[in-house]
Every structure is written in C-alpha cells, then in structure tokens.
Amino acid sequence: MASRILQVMGLFRGRPWPLTVEDIAQETGVSQSSAYRDVQELCRAGFLDPVIGAGYVLGPAFIEYDRLLRQGDTLIPIASRVMHELLDQTTQRATAILCRRYRDTVMCVHQEHGTAPHPITTYERGVAMPLFAGASSKVVLAHLDDRSLKRIYLDNEDTIRARLGHGDWKAFKAEVRAIRRDGVVETVSEVAEGRAGIAAPVLVNKQVIAGVSLVLAAEDLAGASPAIRAAVIEAGRRISEEIAGSGTWVAR
Incomplete structure (x- = not known):
C-alpha cells in the first residue's frame, strides 16, 4: 500500500x-x-x-512540510551567510547556488541573488538537474564513492556518452576524479547558453553532502576565473567546517 x-x-x-x-x-x-x-x-x-x-x-x-524542512535544516542558515559573503568577495552580477544530491539528480535547495543585474538561472529551490551537466552537478558527482559512481555510470551509460562523449567507464571515472583532485569545477554553456558555473563541494567526514556554486555570465568570468575559483573553494571549505563543527550533520 x-x-x-x-x-x-x-x-x-x-x-x-x-x-x-x-x-x-x-x-x-x-x-x-x-x-x-x-x-x-x-x-x-x-x-x-x-x-x-x-x-x-x-x-x-x-x-x-517545506516550512518544517526549512526550520530544521542546519545547512541552509550556515550556507546562506557564506554565500552572501561569496557574492561580496567576487561579483554581485551572479547567483550563488546550494545543491544536494537527490536520487540520480542534483537539486537546488537554496540560492542567493546578487544585487546587480545578473543572468536568470534555471536553478531554483526544488529544481532537479541531471548529474552530468553543469558545475553544481559535476562537483557532487565527482565526490561520490566509486561504488555509487559505477552504479550511476551503468544506469546512465547512454546519457553519459551523449552528454560527455565518453566511450567507457575508465574515461568517465578519470574525468570526475580529476574534478575531485582539483576541488573545483568550471563549466560554460552546459546548462544554459552563455552562462558559466564554478562549483566546490561541501564535505562532512570526507563525504559530499552538497555543492556550492556561483552562476554568472560567461563574459563576466573571463579574466577573473582564478580569483573566483579560489573564492568558491573557500566558500565550500567554510561551509564544510561550520557544518562539521555544529555537530548537527552525520554523513553516511
């Protein structure tokens, strides 16, 4: 029943x-x-x-239940403050996005908009996106354990080949592990034409619980990419440390 x-x-x-x-x-x-x-x-x-x-x-x-979820969510209050500061440190012509894995998708659970004119994103709370497109998705995908990653690959092999052009598991694994090694991923025009995304993981006990990203116009990224990448990595690190320090989140 x-x-x-x-x-x-x-x-x-x-x-x-x-x-x-x-x-x-x-x-x-x-x-x-x-x-x-x-x-x-x-x-x-x-x-x-x-x-x-x-x-x-x-x-x-x-x-x-959405109201109850917001009230009891310890991640969003911490992340919201850090995301505001991320916009202050980089550009207000952007949107900061917080995403979590939901089944074999990545779902936006919170966003903070810059105060200056900025591109409208396709992400909003409750929108689920595929794991294989966009910085927010790829940074979560890259930090999954090998067993989960292999299952996702086998379940979505045709989609992965179509989107990423990979012919086999080894090539797919190599790309996502490179993202994991770098601790950040940058994409352009993967979710929407002319939009760029830079994302870093939020980790608790070395397990990914979310991804934080900055979405902006591709032309606004040019020339500022290294500084923005560093700021997004730092935002992910700070959220990770504060969540772990709060003792309210147990990664499994």
Missing part, C-alpha cells in the same frame, strides 16, 4: 495536472476503486486536493 501511494505521488512529476482517478488507476495498474481509495487517503492527509472537473492536484501538506 505504501509503495502504491508513493507511486501515485510520483505521477505528478513531469506531467500536466490535474490527474483524475482514471489516470491514476491506468498509470499504477490498479482498479479505479483502489485508486479512488488511495486518492481519498491522500486528500485526508492534505497531500492531494480535488479541483473542478473530477481531478486532483498536489495539496497544502507539501507547503507545511
């Missing part, structure tokens, strides 16, 4: 709303009566809401 409920919730990802009971029954492979019971249970809990036309949309419980 629990797995079916999760399956119902997953139907709202990447498709138009609202969904009807008939849609849910067809997609989950159950009878309409079973789908109706699932929907009613989710409505009672506030995770779904009925709308005109016999359809259902996501409900207000998600807003409540």
Whole structure:
C-alpha cells in the first residue's frame, strides 16, 4: 500500500495536472476503486486536493512540510551567510547556488541573488538537474564513492556518452576524479547558453553532502576565473567546517 501511494505521488512529476482517478488507476495498474481509495487517503492527509472537473492536484501538506524542512535544516542558515559573503568577495552580477544530491539528480535547495543585474538561472529551490551537466552537478558527482559512481555510470551509460562523449567507464571515472583532485569545477554553456558555473563541494567526514556554486555570465568570468575559483573553494571549505563543527550533520 505504501509503495502504491508513493507511486501515485510520483505521477505528478513531469506531467500536466490535474490527474483524475482514471489516470491514476491506468498509470499504477490498479482498479479505479483502489485508486479512488488511495486518492481519498491522500486528500485526508492534505497531500492531494480535488479541483473542478473530477481531478486532483498536489495539496497544502507539501507547503507545511517545506516550512518544517526549512526550520530544521542546519545547512541552509550556515550556507546562506557564506554565500552572501561569496557574492561580496567576487561579483554581485551572479547567483550563488546550494545543491544536494537527490536520487540520480542534483537539486537546488537554496540560492542567493546578487544585487546587480545578473543572468536568470534555471536553478531554483526544488529544481532537479541531471548529474552530468553543469558545475553544481559535476562537483557532487565527482565526490561520490566509486561504488555509487559505477552504479550511476551503468544506469546512465547512454546519457553519459551523449552528454560527455565518453566511450567507457575508465574515461568517465578519470574525468570526475580529476574534478575531485582539483576541488573545483568550471563549466560554460552546459546548462544554459552563455552562462558559466564554478562549483566546490561541501564535505562532512570526507563525504559530499552538497555543492556550492556561483552562476554568472560567461563574459563576466573571463579574466577573473582564478580569483573566483579560489573564492568558491573557500566558500565550500567554510561551509564544510561550520557544518562539521555544529555537530548537527552525520554523513553516511
């Protein structure tokens, strides 16, 4: 039952709303009566809401839980302050992004905008991006353990070859391990044309829990890259140290 409920919730990802009971029954492979019971249970809990036309949309419980998540998150308050300082030290014509791994994607969990005009990013809280494109994603990918990295490669081999041009596991591993060795990654026009990203890892007990990055126009990066790289690395180091020192985060 629990797995079916999760399956119902997953139907709202990447498709138009609202969904009807008939849609849910067809997609989950159950009878309409079973789908109706699932929907009613989710409505009672506030995770779904009925709308005109016999359809259902996501409900207000998600807003409540997002608020609770923000209140209990020890990473964001620490990172937010450091990200503000990163913009002060580099350029206000940028956005500082904090991302965490979510399944086989990287999800933006927080962003701080510079005060000067800057490019609009495709990242916002809750947006998940593939692990294989953009600085924010690649810096998290590069710091995964070999077992996780190999599984991700095997599960996404065709995508990796298409995006990165690698023909085998060894070449893929060599590239991500080079990023790990450098402690920073810089990309241009991988997520959006004309946008540059520089990212560094946030580590606890040598395990990656997040990535912090600066997103700016590619032309603003020219000539300032070494200084910006150093500032982003330092931001990642500071967040890592403060999270570890707070004793509120246990990496596994």
